[in-house]
Amino acid sequence: MNSLGERLKKARERKLLSQIEVFRMTNINNKTLSRYEKDGTEPDIETLKALSNLYEVSTDFLLGKGSEQIEVEAIPYTVKEWLRADTTGLTIDEQKLLQEDLSDYFEMRRKQIFKRRK
Structure with missing residues (x-):
């Protein structure tokens, strides 16, 4: 355990x-x-x-109690690297737009995943 x-x-x-x-x-x-x-x-x-x-x-x-023993896997390091991707060459506005898009996407996926658990 x-x-x-x-x-x-x-x-x-x-x-x-x-x-x-x-x-x-x-x-x-x-x-x-x-x-x-x-x-x-x-x-x-x-x-x-x-x-x-x-x-x-x-x-x-x-x-470590109860029945909620969901598997919590660490995100592979390569995915973490991708999430912190180099934005060199993008303007500040483009970086902000990319950040907003990724944030919206991850929030949407997180909600879908939690909904499946119910």
């Missing part, structure tokens, strides 16, 4: 978030988050709730 730290890391990666991005969204220090993910320390209940909300998983899942 995966540890709490491993489930936290997989859930974060599933959302394509870096530790710095989680810090910006939750004010949980990225070094603290790193310790959670390495099982160096455990989050308190309020922090666990904040992370479960952000990652869209239950606290039971993060704690």
